[in-house]
Amino acid sequence: MTRLILALVLSLCAGLLPAQEFTTLKGHGGPVMGLAVAPDGTVASASFDNSVGLWTGQGPRWLEGHDAAVVTVNYSQAPLLLSGGDDFRVLAWHPDRAGPLEVTRHLGKVASIAVDPSDGRIASAGWDGFVQVSRRDVGDGFVSETLRGHRSNVTDIGFGPDGALYSTSSDGTLRVWTRDGAGWSNRVIVKHGFGINELVVTRDWIAYGAVDGGTRVISPKGDEIADFTLDRRPILAMAHHAGTGQLAVGDGHGYIMMIDTASWRITRDFRAARRGPVWALAFSPDGQTILAGGLDDVVYAWPVALLDRFDPAIDGQRSFLRDPATMENGERQFMRKCSICHALTPGPSRKAGPSLYGLFGRPAGSVDGYSYSPVLDGSDIVWTQDSIDALFHDGPDVFIPGSKMPMQVIAEPGDRADLIGFLARATQEE
Ligand code: HEC
Structure with a gap:
């Protein structure tokens, strides 16, 4: 209850408060499906209204180029921004160019985009069941390879430190892809049973979140490190901030659970969306603010320090707020x-x-x-x-x-x- 009041009070004051306070970014004409933050703090938001919003502190700038809902954005090659959507396309936006370049095209919605930090290859996850890996060709062109193996929608994707590519799918698997002379091959490292929606890949661990609420952390080999699965589902969004060691998990109930990746404990757990699910999450560059998007046509920016600390004793009566370790x-x-x-x-x-x-x-x-x-x-x-x-x-x-x-x-x-x-x-x- 205190939290609800806090949220209400803060949201009434939103717009009047300085950056480290709760703020909302208003302007989209539809739900927010994807979020990404550039190192300079620019926030990119992908929306059902077919546009990408760029938020720099002044009013938003709109990037119009997709022919349908935009569902995912990625800033890992900032200032270049990548976006993907329901028009099956991956677009690349550079601030020095008037319009976007087309990176690749799927045969279904583009659910997620990842960039290999070592060589800039762009991987995209498609609801056509394929992963595409694209790289810059001559001029403004891109060449793409198609990776076949999943039996249903590919939902998320991430590169490991050694260039290995990880993907999750509605077919319930998490796979790792490697390239050799003969082309790409894949290996199933998790068979979850229920569809997997979300993936975070780091050097030391891989986290995934699934339709049934499964929220697990495994080693790159597939051994279990931690399990945060509780009575909340589906898991719809995940974000990681390496500097502060925070992993944020958003779900269908509109809650965000914050996990400390050094101790693998839940540190905070709060209702972040006024109604409906949390579809998108991203951290500010300093890790002090967590941005969330969902059904409301706004981006919420929550200062992490303001959020209630997770206390299992207080939240005991609500099963899905409890730390499984307790x-x-x-x-x-x-x-x-x-x-x-x-x-x-x-x-x-x-x-x-x-x-x-x-x-x-x-x-x-x-x-x-x-x-x-x-x-x-x-x-x-x-x-x-x-x-x-x-x-x-x-x-x-x-x-x-x-x-x-x-x-x-x-x-x-x-x-x-x-x-x-x-x-x-x-x-x-x-
Ligand atoms: C995905 C859904 C699902 C899960 C998960 C599940 N069950 Fe069930 N369970 C059902 C359904 C549906 C039925 C009714 C089956 C039928 O009518 O054939 C059922 C029936 C039962 C029954 C028989 C109840 C009766 O009145 O005769 C028991 C006992 C039971 N489940 C226990 C469990 C336990 C314990 C677990 C966890 C280890 C579990 N179930 C997990 C869906 C589930």
Whole structure:
């Protein structure tokens, strides 16, 4: 509540305040889908209104050139700005030129653009399922190569320090691409199951965020470093500031979670958009301000120091605001693997699966008003420690074949036991 009031008070004062205060950049005629900041502090915003806004402190300058919504911008070759959009094109804008140059064209929306710091190659992620890698040719031309391998939309892209290229996709994979004599080949380093939306690549770690709320950090080899997955989804935006070691994660609920990458702890967590999701995030050059875009036709600039510090004790009642490190394993298992589809409270819920309230001793398929698949409706299974253990030892596809519950196995006996222990307490009827 304090935070809401703070946000309101600040937004009422917006425009009157100096740079280190909360500000909004107003002018776009549609939602803001992408953000990038140049080293000199210029903010570029990509909008549904087909334009890119350039904000320098004076009024915005509009870059008009896309024929449809602009969804992504990248300033890593500043002052050159790259933009991509729903017109399937990647455009390059230079302040010394009147109009943009076309870098490449996809067969679907361009979701993200990355630049290889070592040689300036431009990679773009397309909803056509392809990655394109483009480089400057003679004159104003560019040449592009197409990388095929993903089975669905490519959603984000990033270069590693050694020129390796990483990509994420709605096909649920994170891949790494390398080039040898014969061309490009790729290797799957994460099979997440649900579509992956967001990617941040650094020398030491890779972070990704997914449709189901999966928020994970892995080593370049694929080993897990940290997991921030909670009951918030989908993850729609990520930004990293190397100098201050901050990773920002924006989601479908309009929240931004700030993570300290030195300790891998959540430091702040706040509602950043007045309504709807956070689609775009970027840090100011000094890392003191986090910029956010979403459904409101404005860019919010939040001074990080003004935001509430994350305090699990205060936010305990709102599960998705809690640091998973403070939960015991059984609850963490539930939050990560079940809470997206199951409530623990009595009565109807809008989740995909039936409420688990009163689960133990209950015959399968018996929650009133929930429409089960035929295999559970009238089944003679009774839910007990043993049957729930078997359900996730074998997987629902084996234990109750034909069920609507998606395939999943919890391999570790200890994780199953902790989950069942948590469920036994949390689903108890009063
Ligand atoms: C993506 C959604 C989803 C996830 C994740 C999920 N479930 Fe389910 N679950 C369902 C659906 C849908 C059903 C109903 C299945 C049917 O009717 O065939 C169900 C049914 C069940 C049932 C039977 C309930 C009853 O009333 O008979 C149990 C028990 C259960 N789930 C436990 C879990 C646990 C524990 C987890 C986490 C480890 C989990 N589920 C994860 C969707 C999910």
